[in-house]
Amino acid sequence: MDAAACQQRASDLGVASNTLIVAVAARIAFRVGRVDASGQAKLVLPVSDRRSDDRRGNALRSITVMADPEACRNDPRGLQRDLRAALASLIRHGDDLSPLFPLIPYVPLWLVRRLEREALGAGLPVGCSLVGELPLDVNRPCGEASLLQLSILEHYTVPDLQRLGGVLFIGCYRLGERLCFTVSGYVPGRATTRAELAPLVRDALADMGLCGTVR
Numbered sequence: 001m002d003a004a005a006c007q008q009r010a011s012d013l014g015v016a017s018n019t020l021i022v023a024v025a026a027r028i029a030f031r032v033g034r035v036d037a038s039g040q041a042k043l044v045l046p047v048s049d050r051r052s053d054d055r056r057g058n059a060l061r062s063i064t065v066m067a068d069p070e071a072c073r074n075d076p077r078g079l080q081r082d083l084r085a086a087l088a089s090l091i092r093h094g095d096d097l098s099p100l101f102p103l104i105p106y107v108p109l110w111l112v113r114r115l116e117r118e119a120l121g122a123g124l125p126v127g128c129s130l131v132g133e134l135p136l137d138v139n140r141p142c143g144e145a146s147l148l149q150l151s152i153l154e155h156y157t158v159p160d161l162q163r164l165g166g167v168l169f170i171g172c173y174r175l176g177e178r179l180c181f182t183v184s185g186y187v188p189g190r191a192t193t194r195a196e197l198a199p200l201v202r203d204a205l206a207d208m209g210l211c212g213t214v215r
Helices: 003-013 017-032 069-074 077-093 098-106 109-120 158-164 194-207
Strands: 041-048 060-067 125-133 167-175 178-186
Touching: 003 017, 003 178, 017 041, 017 060, 017 069, 017 077, 017 125, 017 167, 017 178, 017 194, 041 077, 060 069, 060 077, 069 077, 178 194
Parallel strands: 041 125, 125 167
Antiparallel strands: 041 060, 167 178
């Protein structure tokens, strides 16, 4: 997407551009059906905790916000208030998971898979990572690339996805004048292929008055 157009749309709605991106994530969750019985989307956002000279491998914390996709579509200012409140609470009180992150490399994969749902919490969590602006050199591995795509590290089998009730992750990053989304989603019975997921992403962008090239 055009980054300037996204910024203008956020200004028109009276919110920060990051809030608009999170609202898009809520709309994607709604479109693919990854919402709870009340129609709420459970958005889990990583928050960088890295400081200068910080050599930790997992310098992350996280916040969780319940979002109403319909309210986000019409007026995302409530979502912005909730995000700010969650960040303020994280600064004041911390979270329960980040102290355990140094143990991750020593946990067997089979146990990680069993604990994954407990770590994310009950319900249908939606990952939403706002990476921010990337250096232009990232897009020049051996010349100027026409497309840069970042993906989540996790690789799931179909049994994993069935056990978890599916997965939905939205990553967003800016590269020069472009704003890029990576959407990784598998919702049993609803969106299990790229061909099924792509039109739902287009619809979610249109819901928020945005358009872009979906590949």
